[in-house]
Amino acid sequence: DTGVSQDPRHKITKRGQNVTFRCDPISEHNRLYWYRQTLGQGPEFLTYFQNEAQLEKSRLLSDRFSAERPKGSFSTLEIQRTEQGDSAMYLCASSVDRGGVLRTQYFGPGTRLLVL
Amino acid sequence: QQQVKQSPQSLIVQKGGISIINCAYENTAFDYFPWYQQFPGKGPALLIAIRPDVSEKKEGRFTISFNKSAKQFSLHIMDSQPGDSATYFCAVPGSFTSGTYKYIFGTGTRLKVLA
Numbered sequence: 001d002t003g004v005s006q007d008p009r010h011k012i013t014k015r016g017q018n019v020t021f022r023c024d025p026i027s028e029h030n031r032l033y034w035y036r037q038t039l040g041q042g043p044e045f046l047t048y049f050q051n052e053a054q055l056e057k058s059r060l061l062s063d064r065f066s067a068e069r070p071k072g073s074f075s076t077l078e079i080q081r082t083e084q085g086d087s088a089m090y091l092c093a094s095s096v097d098r099g100g101v102l103r104t105q106y107f108g109p110g111t112r113l114l115v116l
Numbered sequence: 117q118q119q120v121k122q123s124p125q126s127l128i129v130q131k132g133g134i135s136i137i138n139c140a141y142e143n144t145a146f147d148y149f150p151w152y153q154q155f156p157g158k159g160p161a162l163l164i165a166i167r168p169d170v171s172e173k174k175e176g177r178f179t180i181s182f183n184k185s186a187k188q189f190s191l192h193i194m195d196s197q198p199g200d201s202a203t204y205f206c207a208v209p210g211s212f213t214s215g216t217y218k219y220i221f222g223t224g225t226r227l228k229v230l231a
Contacts, residue, residue, distance in 0.1 A: 004159075033218065042122075042205045042221030043160065056217065091159055097217070104150060105219060107159035 002026075004108035006092050012114045013082055020078045021111045025094030032075050033105060034067055035091040036060065043091055043107075049075060050097075082115045089113075120208050122222025129229050135193040137225045139206030142187065146209040150219075151180065151191045154203045163204070164191070196229045203227070 005024045013019050025032050030051050035043035046065070047057045051072040061067075064082075069075040079086055089112050093105040121140045129135045139149075150165035166173040166180040166189065173180045179192040193200055203226050207219040 031217065040224070042120075042224050043219075045210075045218040045220070048218060050217075093159075103148065104162055104165060106162065107152075109159045112157075 004092055004094050004106055006090075006108040006111050008111055009109060010112050010114075012116065014116050015082060015084060017082055018078065018080045019082055019113065020076055021090055021092075021113075023075045023077070023092030023094075023108060025074070025092070026096075026106055029094035029096045029106075030072070031095045031097045031105075032069055033093040033095075034075070034077050035093065035107075037089040037091055037110070038087075046077075079113075082113075084115045087113055087115045120206065120220045120222045122206050122225060124225060125223070126226040127228070129196045129227065131196065131198060131229055131231050133196050133229075135191075135196045135200070135227055135229070137191045137204050137206070137227070138188065139190065139208070139222050140186075140188045141208040141220075144209045147184075148209060149180070149182065149189050150207050151178075152205045152207060152221075154205065154224075160205060193227075196227075198229045198231045201228050 007022045033048040034046040037043045046061050047067050049069040052069050064080045067077045089110040091110045092108045095103050095105045123138050147168050151163045152160035153163045154160040164175050164178045168182045168184045177194045182189040203224045205224050206222040210218045
């Protein structure tokens, strides 16, 4: 069990550019979550996947954001036409959930995005 | 939208003292309540969690107390150590109206333990 990994750990980009983040969950974890965390706040839910299906998206996830989990393993989060307000820590978490029960989510180290 | 109220916002405790952080919620679809610990620049890490078929759970120096009727739970850190200095988040499962399979996090408590 190597834990949840995220890449890159840091990203600095100019406003208007597109960025993509990757998350590798704990192996055999069938649920994968994306959260956003701004300074001094708790993580805010963005979206989650059950295997490869994206089952819920937050209203925080504007149409500039898209997430995929093509084979039910790793996931990518893309932000198009970045804005300064997108600057935040993007956290990925995974869990093993069977039978419709919410269990512990294990977080990765996060990707810190700075939009200039 | 589910509201999760966490207090205090910040806490300063002397080494060896007791740190107490509180969390209150409105509704939830599942009974599973974790506390996460986060150090600067790191992702949140699970500290301790409780299913409220019990009113208290203890793991080492960390204890969760749960009051289901009041919809409140708290984290107690006994014999607080400087290494406990971090930000602590409570997490509450979403309600059926807010979406179930996610957590709603509190705003965090910055704990500083003085040596």
